[in-house]
């Protein structure tokens with residue numbers, strides 16, 4: 001599904017994207033995913049709002065709030081936003097929050113530290129406190145270039161390597177999972193059973209690079225925004 005967007009660009013151009021990247025990074029790759037997110041209608045907030053409508057007195061949690069662009073758009077009085085730096089209403093890391101938390105949620109938006117290890121921890125913790133039929137949304141699931149994916153971060157627009165959780169989520173039983181082609185890739189998890197065991201493939205996944213993403217993403221279900229609204233409404 002993403003293959004149609006692949007485009008080879010020459011090495012010089014890639015290095016222009018990031019002036020500091022003159023060293024050869026192990027992640028280096030001359031293929032990009034040529035999607036202009038500004039040309040695709042809808043963003044993470046639209047999809048989260050479409051899910052919120054399904055719940056009476058929806059309990060909402062956001063991990064990573066920054067300048068509250070999303071958090072302040074959520075039309076709920078009782079909402080929790082966790083961020084150790086900026087935004088939300090609990091100034092702490094997600095790990096500490098989950099250690100102390102006693103609440104359950106209908107919708108959790110995970111958009112904190114964009115590293116695979118942290119994101120999978122946030123998902124595992126979230127699945128424990130997500131109500132049956134609840135949703136988890138994940139941001140930045142489609143990195144478009146090795147620079148956008150690289151750990152450590154090289155530039156402002158950064159998806160990191162959170163895409164790797166998709167490889168484990170497609171093998172996790174008791175949930176539906178798909179990624180919306182909009183706003184840097186919005187992952188959607190629908191929890192269909194009370195107790196979910198996250199499929200652990202950490203050993204085989206942790207060292208994957210952007211070039212592996214280009215080969216492996218065909219295993220994932222990608223949908224356009226219209227299909228996403230239908231799937232969220234009907235699930």
Ligand SMILES: C[S@@+](CC[C@H](N)C(=O)[O-])C[C@H]1O[C@@H](n2cnc3c(N)ncnc32)[C@H](O)[C@@H]1O
Pocket residue numbers: 044062063064065066067068069070071082083084085086092093094095111112113118
């Ligand atoms: C991409 S921004 C969030 C944007 C916001 N969700 C939105 O949609 O507008 C990522 C945020 O995650 C926060 N963050 C980093 N590490 C975190 C952690 N361990 N727990 C929670 N938040 C974290 C950062 O401080 C930053 O503000």
